[in-house]
Structures are given as structure tokens and as C-alpha cells.
Amino acid sequence: MSRFAKGCAIGFAFFSMSQAAHGADISKADLRAKYNVVKGKEIYERVCSTCHSSGVMDAPKFCDLSDWKPRMVHGMEHLINHAVGGFNNMPAKGGMESLTVGESSDAVAYMVDQCLVEPK
Numbered sequence: 001m002s003r004f005a006k007g008c009a010i011g012f013a014f015f016s017m018s019q020a021a022h023g024a025d026i027s028k029a030d031l032r033a034k035y036n037v038v039k040g041k042e043i044y045e046r047v048c049s050t051c052h053s054s055g056v057m058d059a060p061k062f063c064d065l066s067d068w069k070p071r072m073v074h075g076m077e078h079l080i081n082h083a084v085g086g087f088n089n090m091p092a093k094g095g096m097e098s099l100t101v102g103e104s105s106d107a108v109a110y111m112v113d114q115c116l117v118e119p120k
């Protein structure tokens with residue numbers, strides 16, 4: 001292996017490790033490749049904003065970083081599991097049983113994409 005390739009491999013391994021250590025290091029590009037944030041916006045506005053725009057019942061408010069950041073540390077999968085399966089006062093799928101797992105995930109991705117990734 002050339003010196004250059006070795007350096008790249010070590011650099012890459014280090015990069016991957018630091019990514020794994022910070023579950024919240026999600027890029028917008030990753031989110032948008034994996035989820036439909038446009039559809040997520042529509043679902044958020046129709047279903048989730050009822051609680052998340054005002055923060056009723058202690059729902060984490062849209063874009064309130066002090067409330068969302070400690071949750072984000074656990075990563076997208078964790079948030080999606082809670083959104084789909086319910087969590088304390090958070091009803092499963094926001095109480096809209098007809099939502100698919102994909103649609104619920106898109107809504108979570110929209111919230112994260114808008115507020116938590118690369119804050120302005």
C-alpha cells in the first residue's frame with residue numbers, strides 16, 4: 001500500500017469513528033437521500049404541528065434546540081422508533097394510525113432537517 005493510500009485509510013477510519021461517536025452528526029444530504037422531507041413537511045403540518053408547534057403536553061417545540069439536541073444525540077433511528085411506536089405523551093404516529101412508518105419517518109426527518117442539522 002502506498003504511503004498516500006495508507007494515510008487515506010487511517011484518515012477514513014478516524015472519520016468513521018468520530019461519526020459513530022456523535023450519533024447526531026447527520027448531514028442534510030444523508031437525510032434527503034434517505035427520507036422524503038417534502039412529504040415530511042406536509043405530514044408535519046397536518047399531524048405533528050398540533051403539538052410540536054406550541055409544545056403542548058411538553059412536546060419538544062419545533063426548532064427548540066435546547067429541547068431537541070439531547071434527544072438527537074441518540075440518532076435518527078431512536079427518534080423514529082419513538083415517533084412510530086409512541087413515547088410517554090407522544091402518541092404512536094402522532095395519533096394518526098393511517099400514517100405509514102415511512103410517512104412518520106419523513107415527518108421526523110423534516111423536523112431534523114429544518115432545525116437540527118447545520119444550524120444557521
Ligand code: HEC
Pocket residue numbers: 043044047048049050051052056057058059060071078079080082083087088089090091093094095104107108
Ligand atoms: C398529541 C400531541 C403530539 C402529536 C400530535 C405529535 N407529538 Fe411528537 N411528541 C409529543 C410529546 C408530548 C413528546 C415528548 C415525549 C417525551 O419526551 O416524554 C413528543 C416527542 C416526539 C419526538 C422525540 C422523541 C424522543 O425520542 O425524544 C419525536 C421525534 C416526535 N415527537 C415526532 C412526532 C411526529 C413525527 C409527529 C407527527 C407524525 C408527532 N410527533 C406528533 C406529542 C405529540
